[in-house]
Amino acid sequence: MYLKGPSPQHHDGSGLRVAIVHARWNETIIEPLVAGAKEKLLAAGVKESNIVVQSCPGSWELPIAVQRAFFLSLISASQIQSNTTGAPSATDLLAASTSDLTSLTNSSSGPFDAVIAVGVLIKGETMHFEYIADAAVHGLMRVQLDTGIPVILGILTVLNEEQAKARAGVDGKGHNHGEDWGSAAVEMGVKRQEWG
Numbered sequence: 001m002y003l004k005g006p007s008p009q010h011h012d013g014s015g016l017r018v019a020i021v022h023a024r025w026n027e028t029i030i031e032p033l034v035a036g037a038k039e040k041l042l043a044a045g046v047k048e049s050n051i052v053v054q055s056c057p058g059s060w061e062l063p064i065a066v067q068r069a070f071f072l073s074l075i076s077a078s079q080i081q082s083n084t085t086g087a088p089s090a091t092d093l094l095a096a097s098t099s100d101l102t103s104l105t106n107s108s109s110g111p112f113d114a115v116i117a118v119g120v121l122i123k124g125e126t127m128h129f130e131y132i133a134d135a136a137v138h139g140l141m142r143v144q145l146d147t148g149i150p151v152i153l154g155i156l157t158v159l160n161e162e163q164a165k166a167r168a169g170v171d172g173k174g175h176n177h178g179e180d181w182g183s184a185a186v187e188m189g190v191k192r193q194e195w196g
């Protein structure tokens with residue numbers, strides 16, 4: 001039998017923290033994708049309290065939103081000096097460098113073991129579909145390699161709404177790709193912990 005996706009493996013996700021960061025464009029497709037990802041995380045043993053869902057306006061914003069989601073989750077007042085007492089301000093966070101981010105995310109105490117970035121780009125609805133898709137996927141790869149935290153690519157690039165629905169398993173048709181992204185996050189999160 002020809003298998004389109006990766007052959008299934010079981011990984012224990014009970015020790016993982018995973019973020020799902022999704023765009024809000026095309027929300028009727030986004031919702032089932034996020035639900036599918038979450039379902040697979042829970043099925044692998046990831047605790048509900050260790051799944052954090054955040055959003056940003058569109059796919060273009062996903063790389064910065066994913067990067068800052070890591071960052072905010074990792075930072076404590078002692079790790080990045082604040083100008084004031086208590087938690088670091090937004091200015092402190094924005095001023096933090098990539099090397100701060102890298103050293104923080106390489107520590108075993110980093111709270112997210114993987115992040116799933118979810119967006120839906122429909123060609124018929126955007127003149128600059130290719131620009132947004134290209135920039136978003138390159139940005140996500142950069143975040144992943146700069147931080148050492150696996151970023152699962154959950155961006156659907158489709159020609160029309162019908163294709164989008166089929167790839168989100170809407171109306172019982174097609175296959176919900178969000179499920180694959182949830183499984184990939186568990187596998188890569190476990191491997192990230194093994195790699196140290």
Ligand code: DLZ
Pocket residue numbers: 023024025026057058059060061119120121122125126127132
């Ligand atoms: C502007 C735009 C368009 C036309 N289409 C989409 C889309 O299909 N999917 C998506 O996630 N985002 C879209 N956007 C919004 C951009 O990603 C971005 O949010 C805005 O250009 C503001 O920076």
